Amino acid sequence: MAIASNKQVLLRNFVKTTPIVSDMELKLSPTEVPLTVPAGSGAILVKNLYLSCDPYMRGRMRDFHGSYIHPFTPGSVIEGFGVSRVIDSDNPDYSAGDYVAGMTGWEEYSVIVKCQQMRKIQNNDAIPLSYHLGLLGMPGFTAYCGFFEICAPKKGDYVFVSAASGAVGQLVGQFAKAFGCYVVGSAGTAEKVNLLKTKLGFDEAFNYKEEVDFNAALKRYFPDGIDVYFDNVGGAMLEAAIQNMKLFGRIAVCGMVSQNSQSDPNGIHNLFNFISKRIRLQGFVQSDHLHLHPQFLDYVTKEYTQGKITYIEDMNYGLENAPDALVGLFSGKNVGKQVICVSKD
């Protein structure tokens, strides 16, 4: 029976505000793990290849049980989306050698019991394996159902996307362009703004860190107002967008609003705009829209393989660099979707 050591990333303690690297700890599993699953368990044992760093994970690092997903357990392995290769299977739906994407552990090897949460994927040249964490993963589906379902876009709409070069934003912008909208994105560095305009096809983009007045910035880019705002940041940018919405504008909120609203002592003040402009604001979580998942996969696979969509990843190598990569999300260090490569195969 093959055995292996198992490097892991644990949550050391609950986090109150923004996580730092020392909130996590890298350690070897105390005993070497057998590379088999017990008969009758229905489980699979996987080797984790790529792990996903996503903003929602900060919520799971808090001692807060009222959200849509339960927190991590201090002292235990961090969980997240991953792309993995099946090493051993006691589940008739999976065989050794299969590639799967879904919720796994931040470790080299994981035993997956809830196999129904895993999606079998193809390892071929058409689409990089790691894209199943972004373009074809939760961020991609968030962009898809958020834009097409929650934002209810119309051709010709004026669309604003914040955190526009991120895992979700870069796709919202491209979906919107492909749909016939005018799209402006905001991001936090000149490099990202440049990517938005040159590689991702946004009509315009700006660096919010160079704007003293978000309201004025949005008026500059949307002199006639915003039809659709895909909000990834909340706080002052959300307030400024509300101020600049057109009649019957739609705002989809997801992702990082949590942090912003909690750290924003001023809150949102201009709610009268919701009446005068008949604005609709809707929070959403991609997992409520799974009926759209098959058409999402079809759509992005086709658009990507035809070269109509591009996807920017920020790949870090080595499990030991995972905490740093996760923490980096919250200062905007990543350029594109943050992924950890644990092993190439």
Added chain:
Amino acid sequence: MAIASNKQVLLRNFVKTTPIVSDMELKLSPTEVPLTVPAGSGAILVKNLYLSCDPYMRGRMRDFHGSYIHPFTPGSVIEGFGVSRVIDSDNPDYSAGDYVAGMTGWEEYSVIVKCQQMRKIQNNDAIPLSYHLGLLGMPGFTAYCGFFEICAPKKGDYVFVSAASGAVGQLVGQFAKAFGCYVVGSAGTAEKVNLLKTKLGFDEAFNYKEEVDFNAALKRYFPDGIDVYFDNVGGAMLEAAIQNMKLFGRIAVCGMVSQNSQSDPNGIHNLFNFISKRIRLQGFVQSDHLHLHPQFLDYVTKEYTQGKITYIEDMNYGLENAPDALVGLFSGKNVGKQVICVSKD
């Protein structure tokens, strides 16, 4: 040719915060007005019988042109919804003696040019004339399209209504009860709370002025959370309701949020709930939903004449008391829909 003096209420000056009586002025028209309309004008001359005091009018008293309705003109007659009798008509659709409801002036006699905005009504015993300003007027239609269209209610939903004894709220609660919902209302006096429970059929009601913690109050009345919040007030109550919404909760905002949000230095802080609970918040204005107006009139007429809906009015007599009645709205002085009787016929 008959002539008459014409008592009028003018806006004296724009208002910055909450209007006071001296922002308006009562005066006689400088010359007596002829009680005829010129041939070729297409206009009608009406005698105003009942005038409506509505919270939205405060918005028209401000020097602000970005809302859904333009401001009043200082020095000119205040406009509002009214029920009137046609005295003379140059319009083939109207004859002397017809009763009409629609936008008129705060004066004894008005010349109406935009006759297409007037609705011909019946003066009979089935429904009091003044109810065309409330139950069958703009507030009633606001309640109807706000509840049935914007709130998208389901039978068994837990519904919360603020300003629940007001012109709109009292109907939202009754519509919701008739629809099979559990309904709790908030109001600002013991008398109003009593009306909600005894006359208007609310399941529960509370006096928000006696609550130190709105969040705790809502938890008490909705231990399992709120499905639908019909917001007439904004501010701290909206924030508390957001905190207590159930998954996929819907919030309709209309009416007085303006004032509250402008006077609330703290804003709304708990927007993360929109994501974790997938809340939808939508502002609306009744005039966007006019396709529902015929079915609204059918519905409330039937429900009222069958005794299934009641409607509470607060009637003040005399045009000279109109400013005081309008101002009273903003301190909650009125009990039910505030109406001015200028003349009974």
